[in-house]
Amino acid sequence: MSLSDAEQLNEAVKPPSKLFKNLTAKIAAIPMILTALVIFIGCTIWTIYHSFTKSRLLPSPDKWIGLDNYERLWSENRWIVSIENLAIYGICSLILSLVIGFCLAALLDRKIRFENTIRTIILYPFALSFVVTGLVWQWILNPELGLQNVVRNLGFENFTFDPINNADIVIFGILIAGIWQGSGFVMVLLLAGMRGIDEDIWKASRVEGIPTWKTYIFIVIPMMRPVFVTALVIISAGIIKVYDLVVAQTSGGPGIASEVPAKYVIDKMFQSQNLGLGFAASTMMLLSVLVVLIPWAYLEFGGKKNG
Amino acid sequence: MTNTNPSVEIKQLDLSFGKVEVLKNLNLEIARGEFLVLLGSSGCGKSTLLNCIAGLLDVTGGQIFINDKNVTWAEPSDRGIGMVFQSYALYPQMTVEGNMSFGLKNAGMAKDEIKRRVDKAAGILQLEPLLARKPSALSGGQRQRVAIGRALVRDVDVFLFDEPLSNLDAKLRTDLRVEIKRLHQQLQNTMIYVTHDQVEAMTLADRIAIMKDGIIQQLDDPNTIYAKPRNKYVADFIGSPAMNFFKGEIKDGSFSSPEVSMDLKGYETVDGNLPNTNAWLGIRPEHIQSGANTKGCSFVGDATIEIVDPMGSDTLVWASLAGQSIRVRTEGQSSLKVGETLKIGFNADKLSIFDTDTELRV
Numbered sequence: 001m002s003l004s005d006a007e008q009l010n011e012a013v014k015p016p017s018k019l020f021k022n023l024t025a026k027i028a029a030i031p032m033i034l035t036a037l038v039i040f041i042g043c044t045i046w047t048i049y050h051s052f053t054k055s056r057l058l059p060s061p062d063k064w065i066g067l068d069n070y071e072r073l074w075s076e077n078r079w080i081v082s083i084e085n086l087a088i089y090g091i092c093s094l095i096l097s098l099v100i101g102f103c104l105a106a107l108l109d110r111k112i113r114f115e116n117t118i119r120t121i122i123l124y125p126f127a128l129s130f131v132v133t134g135l136v137w138q139w140i141l142n143p144e145l146g147l148q149n150v151v152r153n154l155g156f157e158n159f160t161f162d163p164i165n166n167a168d169i170v171i172f173g174i175l176i177a178g179i180w181q182g183s184g185f186v187m188v189l190l191l192a193g194m195r196g197i198d199e200d201i202w203k204a205s206r207v208e209g210i211p212t213w214k215t216y217i218f219i220v221i222p223m224m225r226p227v228f229v230t231a232l233v234i235i236s237a238g239i240i241k242v243y244d245l246v247v248a249q250t251s252g253g254p255g256i257a258s259e260v261p262a263k264y265v266i267d268k269m270f271q272s273q274n275l276g277l278g279f280a281a282s283t284m285m286l287l288s289v290l291v292v293l294i295p296w297a298y299l300e301f302g303g304k305k306n307g
Numbered sequence: 308m309t310n311t312n313p314s315v316e317i318k319q320l321d322l323s324f325g326k327v328e329v330l331k332n333l334n335l336e337i338a339r340g341e342f343l344v345l346l347g348s349s350g351c352g353k354s355t356l357l358n359c360i361a362g363l364l365d366v367t368g369g370q371i372f373i374n375d376k377n378v379t380w381a382e383p384s385d386r387g388i389g390m391v392f393q394s395y396a397l398y399p400q401m402t403v404e405g406n407m408s409f410g411l412k413n414a415g416m417a418k419d420e421i422k423r424r425v426d427k428a429a430g431i432l433q434l435e436p437l438l439a440r441k442p443s444a445l446s447g448g449q450r451q452r453v454a455i456g457r458a459l460v461r462d463v464d465v466f467l468f469d470e471p472l473s474n475l476d477a478k479l480r481t482d483l484r485v486e487i488k489r490l491h492q493q494l495q496n497t498m499i500y501v502t503h504d505q506v507e508a509m510t511l512a513d514r515i516a517i518m519k520d521g522i523i524q525q526l527d528d529p530n531t532i533y534a535k536p537r538n539k540y541v542a543d544f545i546g547s548p549a550m551n552f553f554k555g556e557i558k559d560g561s562f563s564s565p566e567v568s569m570d571l572k573g574y575e576t577v578d579g580n581l582p583n584t585n586a587w588l589g590i591r592p593e594h595i596q597s598g599a600n601t602k603g604c605s606f607v608g609d610a611t612i613e614i615v616d617p618m619g620s621d622t623l624v625w626a627s628l629a630g631q632s633i634r635v636r637t638e639g640q641s642s643l644k645v646g647e648t649l650k651i652g653f654n655a656d657k658l659s660i661f662d663t664d665t666e667l668r669v
Contacts, residue, residue: 200396200469203363208410208461209384218409222400 044286051279059275069280079281082259085171089178089260090239096179097235098228101186106216108187109194119191123184130181134248137177138164164250167257174242174249174258181245182238186231193227194220229300240289261285312375314339314497315360315465320369322352322359322521329355330521333369339464340495344508347518348544353501354469356518360499361390361467373465386465389458393470395450397442397457403429404438407457421460428459431490448479455490468500472507484510505545509533517541535659539666542589542659548623548634550589554663557586562660564588566629569606573655577668585663592623593636594657597649604652610635612647624649 051070054063073079104122108115125133140146143162151159163173197220205215221228243262246252252259261281269278315337322330329352337343345353358364360371362383370379378386397406404425411421429435432452442450451471458466471487472480488511491498502508508515509529516526517540525537536542542550555564560571560581567588571581601607610626610633617639624635626649635651643649660669 198394198396200392200394201398203358203361203383204390204392204396204457205410206363207361207383207388207390208413208457209382210410210413214413219398219400223398 047279048283048286051276051283053276055275055279057273057275065276069276070284073277073280073284078256078259079261079264081256082261082264085258086239086242086260088171089175089242090236092172092175093178093182093239094232094235096175097183097186098231100179100183101231102190102221104183104187105190105194108191119188123188125181126185128181130242130244131248133177133181134245134250137173137180138249141173141176165254167254170250170254170258174246177249178238178242178245182235186235189231189234190224190227193224196227197223236292240285312339313337313372314341314374315499316372317356317360318370318372320356320359320371321367322355322364323367328521330359333521333523335516335523335526337497337499339497342491342498342500342511342513344512344515345499345501345518346503346505346508346515346544348503351518352521353503353518355521357467357469357499357501360465361388362386387463388465388467389461389463390467391451391454391458391469391471393473395442395447395454395474397450397453399442402439402441403434403445403453403456406442406453407460410457411460424460424462425456428456431459431493432456432486446479447475448483451475451483452486455487464496466496466498468498468502470502471500472502472504480507487511505547509545517544519544535668536589537668539587539589539661542661546591548592548636550591550659551595551633553588553631555586555588556584557581557660557669558583562586562588566631567606567608569655571605571655571658571660573605574658574660575656576660582662582669584669586669587661587663587666589659589661590653590657592634593621594653595633595635596652597624597635597637601650601652605655607650607652610649610651612643612645612649615641615643615645617641626651 050059050061052064052066053060054065054068055061108119112118128136141148141162141164143149143165148159148161151161163169163176201219201223202215205219210219241262242260243266246258246260246263250258252263262285265278265281265285268274268281313336315335317333317335320330320333320335321328333356345356347353355364359366360373362378362381366379370377372378373386373388383390398409401409407425407428408421411424425438426435429438432455434449434452434456437445437449437453442453445453451474454471468487472483475483484507487500491511500507500511512529514526514528515532517524517532519540525532525541527535527537532541533545536545539552543552553564553567555562555567557571562569562571574581596604608628610628612624612626613632614625616623616625619639621639622637622641622643624637624643626633626635628651633651635649637643661667662669
């Protein structure tokens with residue numbers, strides 16, 4: 001081939017347009033892109049906009065009332081109680097389900113007998129819906145039928161354990177049910193993470209005489225960071241949207257003692273027929289999630305470029 | 308090395324997982340300052356034996372002594388051993404310095420003593436510039452040096468290596484192998500080294516223990532293992548390419564098979580007499596002479612060349628001798644061509660002969 005031939009060849013073959021590269025993959029991604037744009041971003045913006053209007057049963061985009069809905073929201077006792085409840089439930093549930101889940105996973109990781117059976121039993125609550133969990137724990141915690149009655153029948157006449165009926169501690173009754181259901185899942189996630197850790201790490205720490213608990217805390221847990229992040233995201237999402245558990249277990253009672261934000265939003269939107277107020281509440285929920293999420297995302301993904 | 312007591316002594320060691328017997332009545336004595344290599348194909352029990360010595364596996368029967376102390380049921384950390392693993396097993400979130408000092412800190416050692424030991428180990432292994440780095444920022448060879456350093460700071464008498472070079476590429480493997488050998492010469496510690504790589508075994512070891520099915524087949528220095536393998540398995544396992552075997556019969560001091568017939572005068576037998584029996588005759592590829600060098604050989608024959616592998620320093624020839632494929636190693640720059648006839652020959656003094664029934668050397 002002469003030089004001119006080569007030049008001709010170069011001219012004839014141009015790189016294909018970047019737009020049509022991986023066309024099939026791009027077409028396949030279109031529905032999800034649309035979903036993300038329309039449902040997630042579009043509807044969020046629509047909701048935020050309508051939270052500034054006086055929408056009652058139907059959205060009324062033209063009745064602009066500014067921050068009135070937000071002022072009303074924050075002056076309402078029920079909303080404040082909901083936020084407090086969510087804070088207590090959220091912090092306790094996050095810490096406890098991680099701690100309990102990790103301890104269970106660590107116990108199962110010690111090569112015990114009947115591991116599969118035990119794992120299944122502990123994971124089983126996760127297969128139940130929150131409604132069933134709520135009902136079951138409503139019965140267990142019912143003073144006349146449940147735990148309190150059983151212990152009293154054993155002879156401890158003054159034993160009192162009635163979180164469902166006591167407005168001060170009702171949220172902990174819900175917390176117990178939530179952890180009972182959720183920690184099995186955390187355990188399975190963390191157990192999978194532990195199994196991914198090289199056997200030789202354990203051998204090395206044994207040869208060096210590092211106690212098991214120290215190996216877990218200083219070596220294994222830091223190595224399991226990605227799994228912990230996954231678990232954290234899943235637990236947090238579950239905490240923010242907790243609704244059905246409360247409805248089934250206490251219906252927000254006694255009084256308004258176990259109200260949560262998600263329940264507040266649903267009640268305002270569909271029972272009180274006050275869309276504007278409901279939207280304002282859900283916007284506040286979104287805001288609180290973003291306040292947590294943005295710094296974390298910045299640390300997690302922004303830092304990697306530098307380091 | 309003046310001390311005659313063995314550094315590590317293993318007596319009648321048994322290990323079984325359920326019904327599977329991995330180690331069977333295993334006895335082994337390792338002298339102070341010796342470099343012992345456990346060599347075998349995968350599943351032969353060599354890593355299991357090392358884990359037993361380290362105390363990472365509970366033995367089923369028998370006893371283990373390290374420095375005259377019965378450590379059969381002692382914790383790994385109380386045995387006076389340091390261990391290096393194939394996958395390095397470094398703690399990924401700690402720096403190199405942290406990796407080396409974590410165990411000592413945990414043992415409650417004084418800070419300046421820790422620093423002294425870490426600095427010394429870092430000096431020996433040339434890790435000083437890397438002390439502040441994390442393992443993820445190191446190359447494979449550097450990581451394995453850190454792992455060796457972590458064993459070094461423990462200031463122990465016995466080092467255990469569990470296939471430490473298997474995860475490295477060929478070049479690094481050679482470099483680090485030399486470094487380990489230098490380390491052994493410098494420290495004069497007892498080292499037990501598990502590998503499936505016979506080059507590592509031959510180059511590093513004072514003695515090699517070749518294992519198969521949980522039993523030590525032969526325990527000898529590398530030269531003896533190579534020149535006088537005790538049974539056919541060892542002969543076949545050691546050496547690359549493998550030894551050539553011919554199945555035939557010994558009668559009145561000469562061997563005859565369809566391919567080879569020769570007088571065995573000059574062959575050094577194990578007990579001084581050559582029995583009349585069916586036997587395997589083994590000859591290493593480099594002990595087969597070719598061309599003009601065959602003059603005066605006890606056996607001379609013609610083989611047809613099938614494949615020629617030029618390796619640079621030498622040339623491997625795969626040829627067919629009376630229908631059986633044989634491997635011959637010849638000089639580097641040869642002009643052999645496929646299809647040609649190659650004159651080959653060998654003498655009785657380089658042979659290895661094994662009884663076909665017992666597969667033991669005769």
